[in-house]
Structure formats: structure tokens, C-alpha cells
Ligand SMILES: [Fe+2]
């Protein structure tokens with residue numbers, strides 16, 4: 001599986017765009033390693049790396065929102081928290097052999113497309129006006 005970042009996903013903010021590309025890189029890494037037959041222990045480590053990055057990325061967007069007095073902060077942060085909670089629940093299920101890694105990746109990709117094309121783009125517009 002290859003998940004590609006395309007120009008349509010740009011939020012017109014270089015730093016956020018770079019972090020979004022990193023989000024895809026980490027997901028691709030998980031998929032590639034899993035398809036190559038990596039051990040579960042290794043896949044869990046790569047998932048943990050991805051989750052740490054997602055936390056970092058959300059925090060960096062939230063800090064920018066606070067610093068620039070963004071009115072959509074509460075709604076946007078709720079969406080981030082929902083994503084993290086959902087991913088955490090799925091990772092727990094994966095560790096217990098209840099779901100396959102693809103279920104985590106599919107959720108992360110679907111949620112991300114929806115989030116970037118709505119709330120992150122709105123944030124990008126706000127930042128472009130500063
Ligand atoms: Fe966001």
C-alpha cells in the first residue's frame with residue numbers, strides 16, 4: 001500500500017504540509033514493514049512511533065492556534081482528541097490480536113483526509129491572513 005500526499009491536501013502552510021507528509025511516511029512505513037512480514041513487536045514499535053508523531057503534530061497545530069488567538073481552537077482540539085482516543089483504542093485491540101494493523105491504518109487515513117480537507121484547511125486560511 002502506498003498512501004500519497006498530493007497538492008490538493010495542501011493547507012498553504014509549509015510547516016503543517018511537511019508534518020502532514022510525515023504522517024503519511026510513517027503510515028507507509030508501518031504498511032510496508034507489515035506486508036514484508038515484520039514481527040508484531042516491530043509493527044507495534046512503528047505504530048508507537050506514529051502515535052508519538054501524531055501527538056506532536058496535534059500539539060504543534062494547537063500551539064499555533066493558541067498563539068494566534070484562533071476562534072476554532074476548541075472544535076479543532078476536540079477533533080484531534082477524538083482521533084487520538086480512537087487510535088489508542090485500535091492499538092489496544094491490535095495488541096490483543098482482535099484486529100489487523102490495516103484497521104488502524106485505514107482509520108488513520110480516512111480520518112486524516114476528512115480532517116485536513118476541513119479543519120486543517122480552515123486553520124491554514126486563518127494563518128495565511130496573519
Ligand atoms: Fe488538525
Ligand SMILES: [Fe+2]
Pocket residue numbers: 016020057061120
Ligand atoms: Fe494536521
